[in-house]
Amino acid sequence: xxxxxxxxxxxxxxxxxxxxxxxxxxxxxxxxxxxxxxxxxxxxxxxxxxxxxxxxxxxxxxxxxxxxxxxxxxxxxxxxxxxxxxxxxxxxxxxxxxxxxxxxxxxxxxxxxxxxxxxxxxxxxxxxxxxxxxxxxxxxxxxxxxxxxxxxxxxxxxxxxxxxxxxxxxxxxxxxxxxxxxxxxxxxxxxxxxxxxxxxxxxxxxxxxxxxxxxxxxxxxxxxxxxxxxxxxxxxxxxxxxxxxxxxxxxxxxxxxxxxxxxxxxxxxxxxxxxxxxxxxxxxxxxxxxxxxxxxxxxxxxxxxxxxxxxxxxxxxxxxxxxxxxxxxxxxxxxxxxxxxxxxxxxxxxxxxxxxxxxxxxxxxxxxxxxxxxxxxxxxxxxxxxxxxxxxxxxxxxxxxxxxxxxxxxxxxxxxxxxxxxxxxxxxxxxxxxxxxxxxxxxxxxxxxxxxxxxxxxxxxxxxxxxxxxx
Amino acid sequence: xxxxxxxxxxxxxxxxxxxxxxxxxxxxxxxxxxxxxxxxxxxxxxxxxxxxxxxxxxxxxxxxxxxxxxxxxxxxxxxxxxxxxxxxxxxxxxxxxxxxxxxxxxxxxxxxxxxxxxxxxxxxxxxxxxxxxxxxxxxxxxxxxxxxxxxxxxxxxxxxxxxxxxxxxxxxxxxxxxxxxxxxxxxxxxxxxxxxxxxxxxxxxxxxxxxxxxxxxxxxxxxxxxxxxxxxxxxxxxxxxxxxxxxxxxxxxxxxxxxxxxxxxxxxxxxxxxxxxxxxxxxxxxxxxxxxxxxxxxxxxxxxxxxxxxxxxxxxxxxxxxxxxxxxxxxxxxxxxxxxxxxxxxxxxxxxxxxxxxxxxxxxxxxxxxxxxxxxxxxxxxxxxxxxxxxxxxxxxxxxxxxxxxxxxxxxxxxxxxxxxxxxxxxxxxxxxxxxxxxxxxxxxxxxxxxxxxxxxxxxxxxxxxxxxxx
Numbered sequence: 030x031x032x033x034x035x036x037x038x039x040x041x042x043x044x045x046x047x048x049x050x051x052x053x054x055x056x057x058x059x060x061x062x063x064x065x066x067x068x069x070x071x072x073x074x075x076x077x078x079x080x081x082x083x084x085x086x087x088x089x090x091x092x093x094x095x096x097x098x099x100x101x102x103x104x105x106x107x108x109x110x111x112x113x114x115x116x117x118x119x120x121x122x123x124x125x126x127x128x129x130x131x132x133x134x135x136x137x138x139x140x141x142x143x144x145x146x147x148x149x150x151x152x153x154x155x156x157x158x159x160x161x162x163x164x165x166x167x168x169x170x171x172x173x174x175x176x177x178x179x180x181x182x183x184x185x186x187x188x189x190x191x192x193x194x195x196x197x198x199x200x201x202x203x204x205x206x207x208x209x210x211x212x213x214x215x216x217x218x219x220x221x222x223x224x225x226x227x228x229x230x231x232x233x234x235x236x237x238x239x240x241x242x243x244x245x246x247x248x249x250x251x252x253x254x255x256x257x258x259x260x261x262x263x264x265x266x267x268x269x270x271x272x273x274x275x276x277x278x279x280x281x282x283x284x285x286x287x288x289x290x291x292x293x294x295x296x297x298x299x300x301x302x303x304x305x306x307x308x309x310x311x312x313x314x315x316x317x318x319x320x321x322x323x324x325x326x327x328x329x330x331x332x333x334x335x336x337x338x339x340x341x342x343x344x345x346x347x348x349x350x351x352x353x354x355x356x357x358x359x360x361x362x363x364x365x366x367x368x369x370x371x372x373x374x375x376x377x378x379x380x381x382x383x384x385x386x387x388x389x390x391x392x393x394x395x396x397x398x399x400x401x402x403x404x405x406x407x408x409x410x411x412x413x414x415x416x417x418x419x420x421x422x423x424x425x426x427x428x429x430x431x432x433x434x435x436x437x438x439x440x441x442x443x444x445x446x447x448x449x450x451x452x453x454x455x456x457x458x459x460x461x462x463x464x465x466x467x468x469x470x471x472x473x474x475x476x477x478x479x480x481x482x483x484x485x486x487x488x489x490x491x492x493x494x495x496x497x498x499x500x
Numbered sequence: 501x502x503x504x505x506x507x508x509x510x511x512x513x514x515x516x517x518x519x520x521x522x523x524x525x526x527x528x529x530x531x532x533x534x535x536x537x538x539x540x541x542x543x544x545x546x547x548x549x550x551x552x553x554x555x556x557x558x559x560x561x562x563x564x565x566x567x568x569x570x571x572x573x574x575x576x577x578x579x580x581x582x583x584x585x586x587x588x589x590x591x592x593x594x595x596x597x598x599x600x601x602x603x604x605x606x607x608x609x610x611x612x613x614x615x616x617x618x619x620x621x622x623x624x625x626x627x628x629x630x631x632x633x634x635x636x637x638x639x640x641x642x643x644x645x646x647x648x649x650x651x652x653x654x655x656x657x658x659x660x661x662x663x664x665x666x667x668x669x670x671x672x673x674x675x676x677x678x679x680x681x682x683x684x685x686x687x688x689x690x691x692x693x694x695x696x697x698x699x700x701x702x703x704x705x706x707x708x709x710x711x712x713x714x715x716x717x718x719x720x721x722x723x724x725x726x727x728x729x730x731x732x733x734x735x736x737x738x739x740x741x742x743x744x745x746x747x748x749x750x751x752x753x754x755x756x757x758x759x760x761x762x763x764x765x766x767x768x769x770x771x772x773x774x775x776x777x778x779x780x781x782x783x784x785x786x787x788x789x790x791x792x793x794x795x796x797x798x799x800x801x802x803x804x805x806x807x808x809x810x811x812x813x814x815x816x817x818x819x820x821x822x823x824x825x826x827x828x829x830x831x832x833x834x835x836x837x838x839x840x841x842x843x844x845x846x847x848x849x850x851x852x853x854x855x856x857x858x859x860x861x862x863x864x865x866x867x868x869x870x871x872x873x874x875x876x877x878x879x880x881x882x883x884x885x886x887x888x889x890x891x892x893x894x895x896x897x898x899x900x901x902x903x904x905x906x907x908x909x910x911x912x913x914x915x916x917x918x919x920x921x922x923x924x925x926x927x928x929x930x931x932x933x934x935x936x937x938x939x940x941x942x943x944x945x946x947x948x949x950x951x952x953x954x955x956x957x958x959x960x961x962x963x964x965x966x967x968x969x970x971x
Binding site: 209 | 631642706708834837
């Protein structure tokens with residue numbers, strides 16, 4: 030559904046797309062639109078601003094809003110045609126560097142970390158104080174996880190179509206650890222695992238930790254992993270697992286349809302290859318209903334579900350969980366071996382926050398923020414970057430994938446931008462090969478400020494320079 | 501130093517050992533001893549109770565205290581003569597089982613977890629509430645660790661003879677994770693690593709996580725790892741690391757002298773084999789001065805220091821740290837790869853607790869508790885177990901190592917005891933071979949209650965039964 034003004038903006042945009050309003054047309058007045066849509070004046074004004082951010086309207090002083098097509102409308106990135114041999118995963122210092130303290134003063138377009146302004150700071154503070162007062166309970170090992178927290182997780186999983194008991198939940202230090210535990214449960218060092226391409230760097234790092242080889246499966250910017258590509262890989266290689274982010278994958282924001290999730294689950298079940306699902310962005314859908322995880326279509330206990338609150342409530346909590354199913358004994362043992370348990374106080378605090386209903390109230394706002402942030406960022410990139418640039422259309426989350434014209438180096442842009450205090454994530458971080466060298470990931474999870482806007486314009490100018498130098 | 505009454509008890513015990521007082525002698529009256537030692541009446545009474553716990557005095561109603569030798573004084577366990585080939589480390593479900601929820605109702609003699617009665621519950625609560633009020637600061641990633649916490653750690657390290665800056669400290673989810681990160685920094689899968697024997701099971705598990713092979717070095721119950729044994733291993737095998745707990749090793753409570761620590765550090769530096777030091781029990785010395793870590797004797801940046809607050813403040817915090825030295829870049833990267841960062845709130849809370857001086861005040865009490873707990877437990881085992889039983893004399897920490905006569909199965913005793921609701925740790929957990937099959941580790945970190953005493957007596961009776969069945 031989304032906010033009312035977004036619905037109005039969507040309808041106006043559809044009218045523009047259908048040619049009802051054309052470039053240069055003046056939109057009907059505020060009062061007329063208010064009557065037309067049966068909404069308040071202020072809703073119309075918000076819809077105007079939204080469409081302006083998307084690049085479809087231009088305000089002229091004292092004259093009203095005029096239709097234009099976005100400076101240059103940009104297509105979605107193409108899905109690369111690539112088939113590779115399994116490769117060992119190698120360390121990428123760059124990822125570490127993105128999060129180093131000294132980068133915190135830069136314009137934060139690199140990391141996929143939610144902006145602090147959007148976090149439920151006061152609520153978490155109240156829940157933490159509540160947790161601290163539990164006294165003794167806060168000091169005990171919480172292995173395999175605090176029962177109160179696991180119960181809340183089980184309740185949420187049920188609403189996603191995954192009915193589990195608290196005993197089916199294993200608590201982890203974030204989703205990254207959950208993915209590693211899942212990989213350890215189902216693979217041996219040297220095994221081959223399929224991942225999306227481009228892939229979240231943390232997944233490539235998880236594979237490296239466990240000593241696995243990777244097959245990258247081409248991934249469509251809005252439909253997700255190519256099932257044909259996966260089928261080919263299943264036929265050619267003895268895959269031992271497949272790691273997928275079916276909902277709003279990082280870096281492209283793709284979402285697999287329910288039908289494709291079902292196909293993915295059946296294909297892997299038939300091949301007896303476990304699916305490791307990372308649903309960390311699932312709660313951050315931009316419109317419509319909460320998308321189901323692939324686990325909801327799992328009839329043969331072949332999907333290991335992993336998630337965390339790092340992208341929603343706070344990365345500092347380090348609070349994730351997994352539903353290992355028949356691999357519970359192995360996952361539990363590995364968790365115990367790597368660090369025994371997850372810190373108790375954050376679990377108690379989060380259980381309290383969930384129980385009080387605060388999480389869902391907060392999510393409604395956060396989703397709206399990220400949707401708007403992504404729209405503004407996408408429009409700004411479309412206006413500023415060289416012709417031939419393509420940009421993803423994320424259906425959730427807060428990162429944007431920018432594919433520059435062939436020959437424009439994302440790594441070159443990253444280096445130049447850092448010299449000017451702007452931090453971006455270069456495409457080569459998202460693969461073990463250099464096939465995304467002309468790409469960037471940008472963080473759209475920031476409040477839109479002049480500083481951010483200027484930084485995007487500057488990135489566009491640098492991309493122009495790099496293109497011209499290459500030509 | 502220890503409490504005044506302990507000093508009085510020590511001196512009286514020395515007089516008994518020297519034959520000044522013999523078995524059956526009545527000790528001088530309370531007033532006389534008060535004058536003799538220049539201490540208060542209540543101190544004398546506490547000294548009496550202490551000696552009674554140790555088994556050297558017997559109270560007779562209205563007649564005073566009479567000297568006796570402990571029912572049977574027991575020797576320290578012998579150091580096994582064993583040389584093995586490197587072995588792959590295999591999973592031990594038993595360890596997990598010891599910590600499972602359903603075991604919490606048993607008499608807790610198995611786990612090396614501090615008893616909640618001895619933990620600084622109120623202080624941690626206050627510091628956690630203080631931390632929760634930091635607001636935004638609590639929600640951010642704390643990689644490589646909160647500066648305030650790392651600063652407190654650097655200050656403590658300096659008092660141990662290890663002057664480091666906050667930037668030299670990497671924060672981890674407990675010492676277990678620190679050891680794994682250290683192993684990852686200096687080894688490759690399949691490498692051979694030397695450990696103490698018997699060894700803390702967590703160290704064997706850490707080796708398993710990283711895919712290493714182990715050489716177990718004979719370890720003396722009070723002097724620690726055999727340097728001759730280590731020398732032999734260095735000559736025979738291409739060791740890539742050596743993991744040692746020089747202060748109050750688990751399970752025996754051995755403490756290497758400063759001289760032997762120096763030798764250990766030089767030997768390994770000369771062989772270019774990194775020493776991974778686990779100092780988790782260092783703060784829990786029973787008397788005298790805080791023993792130095794091996795790292796204090798490290799002149800060539802060859803020692804990676806690891807520790808945590810799990811055995812002192814609380815296992816539930818999951819708060820450890822390491823000083824990786826020249827391996828910092830690698831350790832940082834691995835930390836980031838396995839779970840990005842350690843939870844923020846516990847770091848802020850602990851930094852506050854340390855800064856307020858609460859930790860040192862609390863430690864003074866905790867050390868006294870554990871010293872007394874170990875003494876009582878040792879005396880009870882000596883009285884209850886079959887002849888031929890040997891018991892460690894820990895110089896710190898709160899676990900006791902019991903070596904039963906050859907042929908009495910620790911695993912058998914463990915199984916029988918569990919049927920009666922008593923949980924102990926069988927010797928086979930402490931090695932990759934079965935050379936400690938006749939051993940047990942008992943937790944002396946509990947307040948001494950009738951329930952505990954009866955459990956120890958019952959364990960002794962079961963050990964008698966097992967011996968008789970075997971004979």
